[in-house]
Amino acid sequence: MIKPGIPKGTRDFGPVVVRKRNYIFQTIRNTFEVFGFQPLETPAMENLSTLTGKYGEEGDKLIFRILDNGEIFDRAMQAKDNRELTSLISEKALRYDLTIPFARYVVMSQHELALPFKRYQMQPVWRGDRPAKGRYREFYQCDADVVGSNSLLNEVELLLIYDTVFTKLGMQGYELRINNRKILAALSELVGKPELLTDITISIDKLDKIGIEGVQKELQTRGLTADDIIIIENFLNIKGDNQSVLAQLRELFATSATGQKGIEELDFVLHSGYTTYNTTPILDLTLARGLNYYTGLIVEVKAPATVQMGSIGGGGRYDDLTGLFGLSGISGVGISFGVDRIYDVLEELKLFPETAQQSTRVLFLNLGETSARASFNYLMQLRKKGIAAELFHENAKMDKQMKYADKRSIPFVVILGESELQENMVSVKDLSSGKQEKMSAAELLEFGF
Numbered sequence: 128m129i130k131p132g133i134p135k136g137t138r139d140f141g142p143v144v145v146r147k148r149n150y151i152f153q154t155i156r157n158t159f160e161v162f163g164f165q166p167l168e169t170p171a172m173e174n175l176s177t178l179t180g181k182y183g184e185e186g187d188k189l190i191f192r193i194l195d196n197g198e199i200f201d202r203a204m205q206a207k208d209n210r211e212l213t214s215l216i217s218e219k220a221l222r223y224d225l226t227i228p229f230a231r232y233v234v235m236s237q238h239e240l241a242l243p244f245k246r247y248q249m250q251p252v253w254r255g256d257r258p259a260k261g262r263y264r265e266f267y268q269c270d271a272d273v274v275g276s277n278s279l280l281n282e283v284e285l286l287l288i289y290d291t292v293f294t295k296l297g298m299q300g301y302e303l304r305i306n307n308r309k310i311l312a313a314l315s316e317l318v319g320k321p322e323l324l325t326d327i328t329i330s331i332d333k334l335d336k337i338g339i340e341g342v343q344k345e346l347q348t349r350g351l352t353a354d355d356i357i358i359i360e361n362f363l364n365i366k367g368d369n370q371s372v373l374a375q376l377r378e379l380f381a382t383s384a385t386g387q388k389g390i391e392e393l394d395f396v397l398h399s400g401y402t403t404y405n406t407t408p409i410l411d412l413t414l415a416r417g418l419n420y421y422t423g424l425i426v427e428v429k430a431p432a433t434v435q436m437g438s439i440g441g442g443g444r445y446d447d448l449t450g451l452f453g454l455s456g457i458s459g460v461g462i463s464f465g466v467d468r469i470y471d472v473l474e475e476l477k478l479f480p481e482t483a484q485q486s487t488r489v490l491f492l493n494l495g496e497t498s499a500r501a502s503f504n505y506l507m508q509l510r511k512k513g514i515a516a517e518l519f520h521e522n523a524k525m526d527k528q529m530k531y532a533d534k535r536s537i538p539f540v541v542i543l544g545e546s547e548l549q550e551n552m553v554s555v556k557d558l559s560s561g562k563q564e565k566m567s568a569a570e571l572l573e574f575g576f
Contacts, residue, residue: 136256136264143484144470148267150483151296151466151473152249155269158291159247162284164271167246169228175220181227181420181451183329189254191221191264221253225270226420226448226461233274233459234452242275242457249466260435263467270442272461274449279395282424282444285462286396286408289428289440292464294405297478300431301439303406305396306414308421308443309389313380314362318355326350327359332415334363362412369397369410376412392423420445426462430472439468488576489516490532491541493523498543505541505553505571514576532558539576 133139140148172193179187222228225248233240249269256262271288273281286303293301311331315324326349330342337345339360346356365375373394380386397408408426416425423444430436442462449457473479489509491502502518509516519528532540542554542563553571556563566574 136258147479147483148470151469154295155292155464158288159271162288164245164247167248168250169232171221172219173222173228175218177231178220178223178227182223189256190223191253191255193219223254224252225250225268229272230448231452234449234454237454243273244275245273247271267466269464269466270461272459274457274459277458279392281460282396283399283401287402290404290406296473302429303408304411304414304429305408305424305426306411307389307393307424309385311415313383313386313389316383316385318358323350328415331413334413365412372410396424416441420448422446434472434475436468436472439465439472487515487517487535487537489539489541490537491518492528493519493521494544495522501548502543508572
């Protein structure tokens, strides 16, 4: 006999969890829609060549490759090394995120799209990460992206989407942290090693995990000198409110056109005058996000400090992304929600409303065929009014049916016994208060379930 199980880093979701997740999905989806974004879906698998080389060295290691069907073993025997082995037996992979597939879609559909194209996408992605709290190998992302526009208003609107969603979810104390890739590029120029931009950002991105000493050691292994590391450390030590940090950056990068451009973009996003954020974004120079394709704004959402959780969202500007697939000159910017982590945060903080956990509102007791037929008529009328209702599946003892209602957290039961049938009435019992009252069919249909 095979013992049932599921792969590490994956989960089953029961009805209660699915309803809560759907509450999150619907909140995000509704916000995307009112901001004018259009839905898109792409395949679960992509060509391996589409994905590799787009997420940096660390990201490439986490891509789930799919073995090709057919003569796998014959082809494997022909391989000279591991790299050739991979190419011979795997040409496809599960998508790592939704951004690269979106860029691929834009390139393939460029002649049909009206630019700027604003899309949202809500689908699962897969990463061969080490499973831990808030870290799964299969998880959902909810992305919103705009391509075909250089306007910084897009950045403002995407930050407002974060602001709107987390406000609706009641998540007080979350942090919306931002930086700009141009600032990091200017830093690499300042140390005289612009070719090491990626190495520097990957190291800085690990600051909260390995600390400043760990970052120093990693920078040394990546070819930075002691003097270079001092410059980088001084940069990371810039502190203060947003205005103060911007002022210090203007002084540090006074002669850097790249740095001044990044400062200008951050200043617009923070102080454009178009809007006021419910939660003001925080300028965080330690924010690097070690993905190769970001070129402007980078953003990360942190859970409230009372919850031990990492990032629950992130994104940025990626002007050159479609150029990876041969279509240059298409600017893009996007954000992503980490739904699985958001769920864990809402659960820990007890922020799910009761309405997100409710299913059936009314259970009609089955008291015999005559009662069941009459109940079914009322049942369908309530369903037409959008009220979730069901009839117990068999004529069982009253105690069994009431226990079913209690286990399902159904708040009301309707009883059509002999007296109710004779009087053309129904009895409604509120299981939370124990109160029971008789009413007519018309009153039943208007009852506040």
